[in-house]
Amino acid sequence: MRTIRYQQIASELRERIRLAGRNVLLPSESDLSSEFDVSRVTIRRALETLRHEGLVESRQGFGWYVAGGPLQQHLGGLATIEDQLEQRGIKPERRVLEFAFQNAPPRVAAVLGTEQVLRVKRLNLADGDPFAVVTVWCPAELGHRLSRRDVEQQPFYTLLGIELRGATQTIGADAASADDAALLQVSVASPVLRCERVTTDTTGRAVLLSEHVFPAHRTEFIVELPNAAPSTTPSGLRLVDERVTPAI
Amino acid sequence: MRTIRYQQIASELRERIRLAGRNVLLPSESDLSSEFDVSRVTIRRALETLRHEGLVESRQGFGWYVAGGPLQQHLGGLATIEDQLEQRGIKPERRVLEFAFQNAPPRVAAVLGTEQVLRVKRLNLADGDPFAVVTVWCPAELGHRLSRRDVEQQPFYTLLGIELRGATQTIGADAASADDAALLQVSVASPVLRCERVTTDTTGRAVLLSEHVFPAHRTEFIVELPNAAPSTTPSGLRLVDERVTPAI
DNA sequence: GATGTAGACAAGTATAATACAAGTGCGTGA
């Protein structure tokens, strides 16, 4: 039986990748081609095979590295998943579904401390595939200069023109509503990650409230705990309080 | 595998920062560049990486210093669910469902780097109500002294007799499997939070892999991002009353 | 047609070396 060289190489690399950690850099294509004594084209075909399997990714001028599962969000900076997508060479697209100034629902009014708010609902896509339904509320006096096009082209937190300090984020699981399911192209009631984020400015005032809905099969959060308290139990988890108001 | 200099330097500095206190001043960029024998540009890229992670900040003309009210403190200091329960005077109950030495499935073998593992599956309850299905794998040579009763009475990490350092935790949503649904007393395919935690010892080797499945309606994560203001939701203890409804 | 080799070029990244602007801390000298 004839063996096909680039498939051999692909399975050898598959084995190495299995043992390596996330984001580990592979040797360069020319190193690999001299190691396996084949041309660069053959190496590339092997690597493209692995890319197709989702095992590796590459950036021009940088190299090939081990992929980290589905879309992973690092909790740890104000940066959003959109920045992380751009860093990985995926061009995020924002499609604005709703853009309106309105009276704040009670929960929003309570958090932001104002009655008049701008509410923006967006669908975020990565390489054309929807991966998040995002609803953002911000006080009307901060949002009155924003246009629909603004929020389509830039992440929200760069548009406000004020310095932000931090955020508190809650992460929960839920079943997809009919609306969200249609937008995300998943079945109704399939599992989703539902996150709420309250962003504050340097004075500690809440200036943004946002809700993100991610389809479960495409996203997960990842938290590095360099010197965590020893435990196998996930930290930061709490039980939901029944009196917390329902839907924002 | 290739390595990139500024990433190496970043992780070396991460380690130093972990050991240093708050607001400690780092050596100047030129000191660091002569210490690591690289150019200032490379040092800056490493530092910018750490800034993005919220570990350090800088002021022009002053220097780089370890960030103030940092994320790590919060993430590291967050209480686990079990602590929360104990603080409330509720005695958490652990029911061991399975306890067996076996061959590691591929994923587990890859993470722990060994074929023979101890697998323990537990159901955690609070006041008789199940709130988590936990599966823990650890290398057989570390677990061979443990008995079934040990893991029923004490948290896993106290039993190993080795010093642990940190962890990486991923958080995702999923639909409940038939098994998990039965154990958690929810419907099949209802949403659950599925968390995986890889715990490492002081040498950085992975020694525990654990998977936790929580029913979505009773649990959510709260994460304080860098410099977050003391905000609406306390990240400490917040417990459930009996009749729970989905929040958010 | 699928597979492979060899090579060339464009575009992006990593790193070094250097220069200069601008902010900070501190001592000196009037």
Place this chain on the structure above:
DNA sequence: TCACGCACTTGTATTATACTTGTCTACATC
């Protein structure tokens, strides 16, 4: 005491070199 200058710091350029992936062409082999 206070203003000034000096040493040192980060912030921001520019230039240059080596290396990496992305893409293309031409050609050989089975």
